[in-house]
Amino acid sequence: MAERKTDEFSGDLVALADVAKALGHPGRLEILRILAGRACICGDIVDRMPLSQSTVSQHLKELKKVGLIRGEIEGPRICYCLDMDAVASAQRGFTRLFDGIACCNTEGETNEKCG
Amino acid sequence: MAERKTDEFSGDLVALADVAKALGHPGRLEILRILAGRACICGDIVDRMPLSQSTVSQHLKELKKVGLIRGEIEGPRICYCLDMDAVASAQRGFTRLFDGIACCNTEGETNEKCG
């Protein structure tokens, strides 16, 4: 079974893992980078990516699923842009993760055996 | 093919995506959280996780693959600990990612259409 036992973990952990998973593909990172410049029509994103239109569409869907981007209908095309609130929230999530990881180790008291 | 076209993207992007992918599972985040407290014998990690020994072992392997943790043989058992250099490097990677994403949008000039 490729399904995660997500029930067994805290909601925070699952939420952060979901965002991390969405970031876990270079193509999706590239899309975010593109959208960081400016909001973009889907076709423009496809033109800038070494992937087919359908594949890019799937990646967009996944980024939309975790809320990092939004798409707005603009006549016959879709204008994609970052959701800065979601981006900021994700950033906080990772900051808290790394802070939590670092806190007990900067003391220089633990992990000495492995250092 | 579930294989990514990683050649088509920049090395930086691929490297960060690999770390993000490793973080993309709540179990692996939980393992990092556990190891943040102190270095741990594999068995202790297994005891604290709602997953089987073999499954935990696989997750450890994946975290090891991206360098976030190390394992040192200690008699018949293995002592796992965070690799703080790799953790710091990952943190920098995400910081740069989010800084890069935020830079062009805090100006309040772009993405207005989607706001």
Next chain:
DNA sequence: TTTCTTTATCGTAAATTGGCGATCAACGAT
């Protein structure tokens, strides 16, 4: 040596992922 403990690996199964071409639906334009 035999046994126990510990952890990695193997084998298996099911689900998901990543990729693509083809098609469909929606809209503007003719």
Next chain:
DNA sequence: ATCGTTGATCGCCAATTTACGATAAAGAAA
């Protein structure tokens, strides 16, 4: 009403992921 453009969705395939039990390997202990 028809055509062209745009982008989501469908169907397909292969590879990867997640999970587990069972087994193997390595060392401690008896």
